[in-house]
Amino acid sequence: MKRLVLGGNDAVAYAVKQSHVDVVSAYPITPQTSIIEKIASFIANGEMRTRFIKVESEHSAMAAAIGASATGGRVFTATSSQGLLYMHEVLHWAAGASLPIVMANANRAVAPPWSIWAEQTDSLSQRDTGWIQFYASNSQETYDLLFLSFRLAERVKNPVMVCMDGFLVTHTKEPVAVFGDEIEEFISVKETRPLLDVEKPEAIGALAFPQDYMPVKIEQHKRISSALAEFKTLSDQFERISSRRYDPIYTYGEENADIVIVAMGSNAETAHLAIDLLNKEGIKAKLVKIVMFRPFPKDELIKAFEGAKKIAVFDRNISMGKGGITKDEIVGALGINNVVGIVCGLGGVDVTENDMVKVAKDVLDGKIQEDMILWGGR
Amino acid sequence: MKEIGLHGRGGQGVVMAGELLANIYFKEGYEVQFMPSYGAERRGSPSNAYVRIDNKRILYRYSIKAPDEIIVLNVTLLPNLLLKEGGIALLNSADTSNLKKSDKVKFFVVDANRIALECKLGTPAIPLVNTALLGAYCKVRGDFSFDTLKKVYEEKIGKRAYLNIEAAEKAYESVREV
Structure with a gap:
């Protein structure tokens, strides 16, 4: 290789x-x-x-x-x-x-x-x-x-x-x-x-x-x-053959996290940096990346969210009149209510680790309780 | 981590320069990420490409606004470019009379237009200055060997690699600090 x-x-x-x-x-x-x-x-x-x-x-x-x-x-x-x-x-x-x-x-x-x-x-x-x-x-x-x-x-x-x-x-x-x-x-x-x-x-x-x-x-x-x-x-x-492992979802960070960041696609790369920053501050954080979206990995997500106080789902997509699509899928499949959806990065807008850290902290502290739009940038 | 911006106009070989530079650092053992910035592609319009270099896997998936160093293929773009304080700007320019010395940025210049045309790269309207400028950059930074640059040019450019290596050598010799 x-x-x-x-x-x-x-x-x-x-x-x-x-x-x-x-x-x-x-x-x-x-x-x-x-x-x-x-x-x-x-x-x-x-x-x-x-x-x-x-x-x-x-x-x-x-x-x-x-x-x-x-x-x-x-x-x-x-x-x-x-x-x-x-x-x-x-x-x-x-x-x-x-x-x-x-x-x-x-x-x-x-x-x-x-x-x-x-x-x-x-x-x-x-x-x-x-x-x-x-x-x-x-x-x-x-x-x-x-x-x-x-x-x-x-x-x-x-x-x-x-x-x-x-x-x-x-x-x-x-x-x-x-x-x-x-x-x-x-x-x-x-x-x-x-x-x-x-x-x-x-x-x-x-x-x-x-x-x-x-x-x-x-x-x-x-x-x-x-x-x-x-x-x-x-x-x-x-x-x-490859020594590389793929599963329907991928996780990174603290096993028993208080705050979970969910991301899919390129946002999940940057999210690693956000998890590192949060963990460095003593906040127990974990990334859950959705690799397989259909069929939907419901059981894997239930396991990954076990014990989490709050879940922040970053969606680089939008369903008009509803909001972030993976957030909606998660809530629909798992029937949980500790999830906040963040619509971000539409049309290629930058989403940085600092954006994610700030939102994740506010979600964990209860300062953000409703779904939100992250305008992004710096 | 180091972030490098390459800025020029469509047709000057900005994207190619970024890809060559990423491959040079990769050959030197670094982790690299090459991120071209796409918009309306046409000759003459501003074109930007970015390279990130690190000793560990690069996870940033967003654009670079103010790089540590910039390589400017066309100096008319300079007023619109951002650079970190303490950064380095390598300019394709024969004339330094308009450049003000700064405590915050180190300027280097090389007449890459002349060198490119001497090496039969591009046309007088749009000289292909990308490969010459990377030669100058090698001298300015000194964190990769000229030999690695030569090898990457040979692998990526093919038949006309020797002209580009010649241009890089000339730029390496003639680049100077302002």
Whole structure:
């Protein structure tokens, strides 16, 4: 294993190159474009034996991915923000047809006003499409989660989206441990699954009357829900090769913390610094990072929050008329009332460790009891 | 931790300079983070890139407002730049008559436009000054070896690396404190 200085987008492209992907269909959009540019250059150089399908829109990118996946290909695509939203209808089709497509999404704020910078509202508004969702905090995680995603998608027969904050992860370059041949034994495994076959024609997605529709959807719900347990199994295998451990949530800091900071994506990197500052002041603090957002890691969170007096959830996203989306998910799933939601960093606004420390202290002291907006900066 | 800002105009090679610098420090054994600042990309508009260097993993995921050191590819940007007190500013400039000596900042200058054109890098309208300036920076800071710079240029630039190494050598020799 060697270390290279890579951005999240570079890391994704390297992982796709090493994952024996058969088909990539994609349409460019900032800040995702450098993923598919790099993949296109790998193919042009002969470093990848992959069919690249150029399409005229993201809707078509996913449609082509569905066709390629349904006939047995390992398929990758990437998009961001407006592109992801344009794909919305087809995302349901991919998940409903149990297709193990893997997609990288560069989290970018949604227009208007037009923005190219980091925010997670784009992918979180795809919450109910039936896709497994991961959120990577750094280049290493984007790289590793891509391998895990291909295996998980094929194991569970469900598409997976790996999300990373635009620029803050996609374009921020840092040392990444890159595999040599040692990843082969993990990534070359392919599961058998039902495929479209011209010799034995079958229809997918035909009309289902009410009594038939509901069982199909409940079956789909059980299928994606099984990804929590399957992820742990695959993670064990991955850890043996890489010595890096991935779980649905990640924790850092004091085991029995009074104040818990919850973050997802790039904010979780900076949050480490906030935890260190709080602990140095004698405040028992812990970071809980949500790595897997769908299926939702309810039991893991219950355990992580045990004994916590207050929980401060930093959301770089917003549900209009409600507030931070992961805060809402936590309260909804766990039914707890010691949680304060902090909407922050929309459209790429800086969120610093000092911002987090100040808010976390005020939440713990009870000075902040209601959900709030953190304007950020310095 | 050290934070370095690279400031120029689109087309001068600001982003490339940042990536090269991050790779130079990485080769020297540091943990590095390269954070380009993106906006409306076009020739001539201000372009900024930032590099963080530390002995441990870098966890800051937000922009740098006032770096410890700045490398300025185009001095017309200087009035808009921030720098920490006690910092270093390396400027691409032949003329120092407008620079006021300061107790708070150390200024260094090198005529990277002339050097770049001598080495056939860029055009008279937009000389590619990035690689020359990193040569000067190597001399000013002295915390990485010129040999490491050469190796990174060879790995990252390819066929025309020798011209960029030549430019870096000339800048290394001719950079001076104001």
